[in-house]
Amino acid sequence: xxxxxxxxxxxxxxxxxxxxxxxxxxxxxxxxxxxxxxxxxxxxxxxxxxxxxxxxxxxxxxxxxxxxxxxxxxxxxxxxxxxxxxxxxxxxxxxxxxxxxxxxxxxxxxxxxxxxxxxxxxxxxxxxxxxxxxxxxxxxxxxxxxxxxxxxxxxxxxxxxxxxxxxxxxxxxxxxxxxxxxxxxxxxxxxxxxxxxxxxxxxxxxxxxxxxxxxxxxxxxxxxxxxxxxxxxxxxxxxxxxxxxxxxxxxxxxxxxxxxxxxxxxxxxxxxxxxxxxxxxxxxxxxxxxxxxxxxxxxxxxxxxxxxxxxx
Numbered sequence: 001x002x003x004x005x006x007x008x009x010x011x012x013x014x015x016x017x018x019x020x021x022x023x024x025x026x027x028x029x030x031x032x033x034x035x036x037x038x039x040x041x042x043x044x045x046x047x048x049x050x051x052x053x054x055x056x057x058x059x060x061x062x063x064x065x066x067x068x069x070x071x072x073x074x075x076x077x078x079x080x081x082x083x084x085x086x087x088x089x090x091x092x093x094x095x096x097x098x099x100x101x102x103x104x105x106x107x108x109x110x111x112x113x114x115x116x117x118x119x120x121x122x123x124x125x126x127x128x129x130x131x132x133x134x135x136x137x138x139x140x141x142x143x144x145x146x147x148x149x150x151x152x153x154x155x156x157x158x159x160x161x162x163x164x165x166x167x168x169x170x171x172x173x174x175x176x177x178x179x180x181x182x183x184x185x186x187x188x189x190x191x192x193x194x195x196x197x198x199x200x201x202x203x204x205x206x207x208x209x210x211x212x213x214x215x216x217x218x219x220x221x222x223x224x225x226x227x228x229x230x231x232x233x234x235x236x237x238x239x240x241x242x243x244x245x246x247x248x249x250x251x252x253x254x255x256x257x258x259x260x261x262x263x264x265x266x267x268x269x270x271x272x273x274x275x276x277x278x279x280x281x282x283x284x285x286x287x288x289x290x291x292x293x294x295x296x297x298x299x300x301x302x303x304x305x306x307x308x309x310x311x312x
Contacts, residue, residue, distance in 0.1 A: 001121055007176040010072055010169070013116045017109040018257065020164060021075030021157060023144030024175040027061040027068040032139045039206075046210040047220055057134040061170055064135060065127045070175040071168050072113075073137070073144040075155075076106055078260040079163035079252050086234045086268035091306055093269050094214070094238025095163070097290035098262035104288065105259050106130045106167050113169055121173055130167040137166040145178035148185060151204035152192035152242035158185070161249035185248075195245035197231040213239035217302050218294050224301075230309050236269060236302050237291055263289070271303050 007024055014022045030036075037055060045051045057063040061071060078096055086092055096102065110128030117126050129135055138155045142148055147157035154162040186204075193201045200211035209215040216224050217237055224232075243249055265273065277285065282296040291299065 001173075003174045004176045006117075006120060006173060007072075009120060010113065010117060010175070013113055014072070014074055017112055018076075019074045019109065019167075020077040020160060020255075021073075021141075021146050023073050023141065023146045023178040025071050025073060025140055025144040025177055025180070027071055027170070028143075029060050030058055030136045030139060031143070032136045033059050036136070044206075044208050044210070046215055047222065048209065048215070054134040058136060061135060061140075064129065064133055065125060065170040065172065067125060067172045068170045069173060070171050070177070071140050071144065072171065072175065073141040073146055074106075074110075074167045074169065075141070075146055075157065075160065075164040076102070076167070076257070077160050077164045077253065077255040078102065078257075079160070079254050080261045081254075081267070083240075084267050089271050090268040091234045091236035091271055091303075093236055093266055093291070094240050096165070096260075097237055098260065098266045099289075100259040100263070101288045101290060101292070102165050102260070103130055103132070105257070106165060110167060110169060117169070117171060117173075125172040127170045128167065129170065130165070135168060137168060140168065141166055143180045145181050148181045148183060149205060150192065150246065150248070151186050151190065152196075152201060152246065153205055153207050154243065156185070156246070156248050158248070159253070161246060161252040162243050163249060163252055189247060191245040191247060192242035195241045197233070197239070197241055198228050201242065213241075218298070221298065224305060229305050232302075232305055232309060234268075234306055234310060236271075236274075236299070236306065237294060271306065274299055274303055 011022045040052050061068045107130055114126045114128050138149055141155050147155045150156040156162050198211040198213060200208050202208050213232060213235055279296055286292045
């Protein structure tokens with residue numbers, strides 16, 4: 001099957017499966033590898049030791065799929081309603097975590113897209129990845145023309161802003177490639193840097209995870225540094241400050257995907273309900289939610305921080 005015909009068929013199927021952004025790029029040495037290696041060496045990854053442990057796997061996508069020739073990069077819009085300001089006894093949850101586990105939804109769509117690919121080219125090897133594989137999704141999405149990397153290190157698309165999840169379909173077939181996004185459309189704007197509550201964005205496109213509230217509230221297992229606790233405010237899980245400040249996130253379209261809309265009691269979330277959950281109850285409520293990432297101990301630690309710093 002010709003590369004152009006295969007690409008057209010895969011893109012059409014991707015849109016049918018309700019991916020919102022699609023672009024194709026060749027599999028090359030990861031353009032961000034050396035910079036990322038230096039970033040880790042400087043200690044910016046904090047306690048995320050798994051990044052260094054799997055560093056070499058990020059060098060080229062062939063570490064994920066032997067013989068890979070192309071990547072079909074995919075974006076899924078998760079922008080829903082606006083957040084409700086939490087009152088006493090309540091807290092904020094990052095928008096992406098309001099609904100069900102996006103990994104499960106996107107992974108199923110990737111399986112269906114891969115199935116079509118195999119029917120069209122039975123000899124091919126193909127692999128779908130979302131979020132958990134050692135792949136520089138943002139840089140390959142930029143190469144696929146989906147958007148540019150903003151000063152907050154997030155991929156920005158002119159239509160969808162940064163409110164979307166990224167995924168990739170790796171294939172041993174050659175595709176018809178899109179033009180990379182080489183324009184930086186952030187200009188002189190520094191809204192995201194100024195909005196960061198802890199100064200984690202130390203300069204454009206450079207983040208110190210050790211100061212980032214999303215890292216501290218989700219990934220870090222140790223107690224939060226005392227000097228940063230007050231910056232949490234009423235944030236329980238994640239932080240959207242840099243995205244909410246970004247001009248490109250104004251007037252972005254809302255998704256029709258019900259999975260991403262706030263589940264009952266998530267926008268905002270009641271702290272008393274969380275404190276009453278034992279391990280089994282926590283599992284039942286959050287096993288298929290992004291909040292499962294922080295585990296019960298992490299969530300209860302964050303509840304304690306909110307109580308200590310806000311008094312409720």
